[in-house]
Amino acid sequence: MKKNNIAKAMSLAFLGNSLLLAGNSSYAQQAPDADSSVEKIEVTGSRIKRTDMESTVPISIISSAEIAASGNINLADVLKQQPVTISTNNTSSTTFTTSSVGINNTALRNLGTARTLILVNGRRFVSGLSPSVGYGVDLNSIPAAMIERIEILKSASSAVYGSDAVAGVINIILKDDMEGVEVSTQFGMAEEGDSERNQINLTAGGNWDKGNAWVSVGFDKTRGIRAQDRSFSEFDIAVVLDENDNEVYDTVFSSFPPQGRVGSYNGDGTPFNFAQDANGTDRFNRASFRQLVTPLERKYAAAGANVEVNDEVTVYSEIQWNSTETNDSTIEPFPFDLNDIWIPERGGEGGLDVNSPLVPDLLRENLLADGVTNLNQVSWVRRMVEFGPRSTDLARDTVRIAAGVEWAVSDDWVLDTYLTWGKTQQTQENGGQINLERARFAFDVEVGPDNQLRCTDQIARLQGCVPFNVFGEGTISQDAVDYLRTPAKTLGQVEQFVVSSVISGELPVELGGGPIGVAAGIEYRDESGLFSPGDLAQTGASSTNQASPTDGEFDTFDYFAEFSLPVTEAMRIDLAARYSDHSIVGGQATWNLGFEYRPIDELMLRASAARAVRTPNISDLFGGRGETFAGVTDPCNGVTAADTSTIAQNCLSIPGIAQRVADNGSFTLSQIEAQGVGGTIGGSPDVKEETSDSWSLGIVYQFMENASLTLDYYDFEVNDAIATTTRTVVLQRCFDQTANEFEATCNGAVVRGANGVLATVDSGSSNENILKTSGLDLEMSYQTEIDGLGDLNAALVWNHITKFEQIGILDGRVLDYKGELANPENRINLNLGLTSGDLTYSWRIRYWDEAVDSNEGENFNFSNFQPLGELNTIDAQVYHDVSLSYNATDTLLIRAGINNLLDEAPPLIGQGTKYGGTGINTFSAAYDVVGRYYYAGLTWNF
Template sequence: MMRERVLSNSIRLLCLSGFALTVHTAFAQEAPATPDAIQTVQVTGSRIRSPNADSPSPLQILNAADIAASGATNLQDLLQKNPTMGTPTSSRTNSNFQTSGGGITTVNLRNMGDSRTLVLVNGRRFVSGVAGDTAVDLNTIPTDFIERVELLTGGASATYGSDAVAGVINIILKRNFNGMTIDAQGGRSSRHDDEKRKLGLTWGTTSADGNSNIMAHFGYTKQGAVMSKDRDFSAVDQFSKMAGDTGEAADAFVPIRPFYSSFTPQGTFIYGTRGADRFTYDRNGNIIPVSTNGSATQAPTGYNRSDFRSIAVPTERYLFATTGNFAFNQDHSAFFEGTYAQTRNSTNIEPFALNSLDIYKASSGQVPAEFLVNGAMVRNPLVPQYLYDRIKDTDGDGARDYSFTRRLAEVGSRHSDADRGTFRLATGLKGTVSNWNYEAFISYGKTKESQVSTGQVNVMNFRNALEAIPGGINGIQCRDANARAQGCVPINVFGRDTISPEALKYVTAPGSLDNSIVQKLAGASINGDLYQLPAGALSVALGWEYRREESSSIADPLTQSGLNAGNAIPPTFGKYDVREAYVEARVPLLKDAPFAKQLSLLTAYRHGNYSSVGGTNSWNAGFEWAPTNDIKFRGTKAVSTRAPNISELYQPPSQNFPSVNDPCEGVTATSTGKYDAACRAAPGVAANIAANGEFTLTQADIQGVSGYDRGNPNLKAEKGKSTTVGVILTPRSIPVLSKFTFTADYFKINIEDAIFGTPRQYSIDQCYSGTNPAFCSYITRWATAAGNTSAGAIRYVDTTQLNSGGLGTKGVDLTASWSDRVGPGRLNAHLAYTYVKTLWNKPMPDADVDENVGEVSEFIGSSTPKHKAVLNLAYKWGDWGISTTTTYNGKVSLDDQFLKGFELPPRSIGIGSKTYNDFQLTYALKKSTELYLGVDNAFDVKPPPIISGLPGNVTGTETDASVYDPIGRRYYFGVRVSL
């Protein structure tokens, strides 16, 4: 009694003290999962309490046993094996080069975009982990605390609101747990990296009457880095080039290896306009010609960036989660949910590549080698005689000028440490009055990220340090007296390791970025039976909700202004709120009638009023028809909405460095290609042709394209239309098939007024093909040669957000499950397969439809095979158990739009299918202790070579690391103890 009283008091305090803060529920999640949940279709996406009904929308379920059998420390690792999932925007293996958000893990149903997949926890919205977006960071969800995960595909905005255009990922946490479990795990890859550590503690207790309970979970995980240099396929900088340029057959691409960076620690110094008017240094300080990638007579002088890059971002997480329910009586209770996650990620890339153009933009990158001091021309004593003798006045100010590029190896690699904290508290009251269920809730969530980075320099200080004259204590001083007073130290950039520690201290500029995301929710709902029909009760649900989203992203002052020589990232602020009301009904039409064991209709409607886009409406209508007990048909038609997120609305011009193909390359004064006339009309291109005979780009030109991304406060909401029709076979009346379940579902999703950033390559093609010259306004070229940049090379390609196009997909999902005794043990089998018939986008109203399925798509930014499947097998025999997961990704080809730029036919260059196999062996040492040993990618399947320069390439991995495994075989060992 004393223990029960203490428990009840504790729960009462937690519930009532938290009630001033949060929650949002889906009554359909109240029914507990059955042991064979993965083989049955559960109710989800509904506000009506109906635990025995099936969903009219396609639904797949992963339970706690699936999570345990995967050995996954992050839910994304498991979800990505499901064939309904597309490529996430962010994961451990594709986010190392992101300006912010490195190591965040998101999900993307149907390859429709992260922001079109709504992630819920216990049927309630969860605060985003990405500034300016709605995407949830799965790092904040403890895997050991999950009971099951429900994947509802198809539009569900009428039920859950905005963002559920492609579907819903509903994460159901454990409840009514008693006792304590401990799960400890360690592992690493076969190359002795990607080290993994995990510790999870879960505790729970329930009152004697079973009505009140409290649970808590503490988790710690640590996943180590994987470096590019430690995998053969990514250890050396390379670039994919059209084979015809390398003496090979002209219908393929071949990797140029090495394809080093021309920005080197010893520097490259330019004293003229010809390609030969430059020099560098060898390791002994001798002046030598530049040969970036080497030749038959000279070793390479370039720089291998892969020595510093990462394949997998190291991630460390501390997680705390708690849930509780206090029953006032049989009909009324209070509940709460609390989560706190602390995540630390580190990203690492090569030292900064500095161009004199970054410092002397006004003078096209020309650095003065001498200065007018007291009426006399004074030479910079740091400029070598070899260079001084060859340079001349290029900008008309009377002083000799030069330009340079240099890798700032003394500054060190560009390293970023991100510390993210996510807090969420939800609380409310729920109960039953006269057979009507009610719930009232409030919720508060906040994600705060502090990012500190190294490897950048202060451009203004660097300029002062470059401009040296004789004088001072050491014989050389900064020219500017004010700079000297502020500690300026002359900087020597001529040669390797020539920058002194004092000069380094003066020019170094550590960076910072602070992100904040706040979500506030409130609402109330009721549901119950309105009246009885001959086939059952007419059930309805009604509710009202309020949601407010706020986000800010603030970089340090130098970064905001672009004065650290890197991306200019201005601060972003934004917020919006929405008030919504919804109604849902379930109408039973027939029951136990001929050819209609059950026939029901379901419908829902939601109206929202956004402060950003105004009114929105969404609805769905579905049916369930079971002619017999063994077969059921289901279908839904839905109209869903997605309001633009904060970044899409309010992002100021933010600098980016995209990869694009210049259609002007190779154009001559007389060539007659599709783009040639428009290319020659650009003054810089014409000057380049005059100097070289044809428009020629250097490696620095290819790697130096920049551009600005912009939001648009005039955006309106997207509208998604989805249709699903399916069949569920459960042939219980046939003994030999009584343990078998099969589902087949057709899906189709089309999005109107889809929000797109104007595609950069599309803008270039539209401009220079003459199809739509208006797109030329997004493109800026160099009018003349500037520093290390050729005349006519693309300088900027900008993009802005518009409701400009459409997006759609259709296909078929199949699942098959079977479970029965086989020999001395029990075998469970589950197969999930998805065939994608089409996945298209139309970024602009006058653009052609671009088909992305079966391609490594530039639009998706990743591989999108037509065929994907996962097969799970588990066999339990006494104390022993073994489980296997086989994941299949079908063959793809390079994007047809990309191939078109090289005048190659679609599907002409393909990438074969990949199959991965994971195994786990378990042994029950005793009733309360289980040991497990697992291996992922057991056969060490190598990723396909998708080299830099090809669509889908993830920088530093030389493959599409969003889809294919770039790490290789990995082992882990763990123990689970129940107390």
């Protein structure tokens, strides 16, 4: 079926070329009149070629000069600093993940990576995320050194580009008109002496009468940062209440220690010191093994060519290859709950008897005195330091090929037919894992003939089984480690194939402002993905999170058309429509409408409206279910018998909770109970497409010859939004219902123990929400010459959010996210540049507004687990970056700079918060974690 669809798509696309060639063969023999030839360009947001850059929708452009001046060698860092985009995944926020470690994604309007369509040279780019966890282009695969400019379309555009352009489009234009050789290199280092970043790129190209060709190769490496090398991430932190009930940040150590803990005892039987103070505690500092920034190494190559076959036909092609590796990315050794070996869900039964020869005498005596006869009656945990840190060695290889034919059918019409193919393959090996099946044998021991402990099972002994002694620090032998260690190997792959044919030109009909512009075409797209987490991970026989495989595929046929109607010389209306036939969810229709009016030459008024769509991707539909232990806030925590709220009454209807309230006066969770909630998340074949309705109003005003202003108001509403609903929200929606509607298991998504404590909460992909956001975008630019100094350039970019809401479709509950850390009310960039002869000075100011961690109480302090108060608010942050470039000769440019000039430390956002990253104690999408950073580089052309 797949091959038939691909063949059909290619046949349809190239049939258009063949018919037009047959019917208009004279065009191939007649060269157009040079005087009548006017260069037309394709502007992001439309497939109609125009003679100007006018647009009815807001577009921001980032030039290669701006990228170079920023000192960023990674596209993700460039986009992270733009007020309309946010870093959804980055090399800090993914340090604690597995299949996403080292990834770099972005999202327009914070509406999600999958709702931001990334194009390269106007064509789709393959996803870089593992299909088990999501969909999004990995920006690591598009090196900044290869970019000519970035065009950010801040408006929905599914009618023009198809699914996923819900929040807008980021179109990355690569350098393709190179003459000669260019070598670019850069070196940088943080003031702390780490985070070294080295980059070298070589590009060569040439032009001739009938075309051009170019090739680019490069390498860059970022060494990363250890969490213990920054004061804000040296320890885990969380908010606690001091003696006056004031909120303060304090260190938080793990109760999974290297010596083991059995109930309230150390593994050797001595009392366990639960104190959180670093002095004398028996707890463990997890941060000592963690990464603050993941080390990243990239190799890349790209090439392209444009060849004029004759005056009407041009053949073009491009290829990109990128290999990204993250080695030595580590987190703390595995926190093993040893009773997991016997849990029924993983095929276990029984437990370790207190009279086992492994149990030390003192520990046995204390446990028996407490009435414990089997260790599965108590919390029995240990940090497996003998197995080393949990490590991730990961390689992502991305290949993309695009090729096409552009045929000037006449002076007014062009047919562009192309295909693209891309594949991202991810191989990964995680260390520090334990084989649970073997661990059961290693705990079942007896005294052998030589009076030494040995495994009871004879076959297991033949396979290398030795006793698994976890009672005390350093008690696990190397032989036991060798027997129990199991590498967790995974493989992921995403593949994309697109073939498209578009004809654009002008109809022989003129309106008051000129001829009608038209574009129409067809497009076929096939997406597939698979992820294999390894046999032991799939069965739960490994200490890593249990996960199911992912394997799925879909395709879509799209038919689209655009019209540009110049009603008068001062007024233009743009129309676009598309119909998509998706193999899983069926057909969808989308449209765009744009309006532009110029009452005077200096002023343009514009408006746009659009219906956009995002069809479910491989992860949404087919993502295998996997275990998660992300933080969950139990709405029943703190409930007392006197509480009369709807939530409290539903909580008290659960016998375990009611009994605990009767015994203790309230249902109050301990730290271990609050943090130990398991569950699964995954895709669903029942997910349908989501739709978006958006509109904008704006002005473009050239109020002086050297000064301009654009101001746009935008409004987005995403209906049936596809998302993995957070497990906290699953609980909130479940318990905030009338008694008649409430069901204690939340329709099978929630399991509680006999004591009422949450055991598991499940979630997954669904169409449960409505997303709404609105705001203002302002851009101002000014250029002038200052006598005696040089040419001054100033540019201001400001985004102001007026609304950001998530509405539950089933319960109608409105969650207000405006003003939270990911959605600050204001983000501002001010860029100042001064060029004086061969010197150019740049000063960039970045502002992230004051914000809160949560408007909805989705966080808690570690003293009574109530939502944060005073420390819920995070102050505004301002960063200053300066740089200098010098044209030493006509062919040599030298540059240097300092980012985060004032060495602003990130605000503390620790455990229990909504946005605090595990192991980094801040929100790396907003705040700089590196500190003051120096760099220098040069570009040499010859």
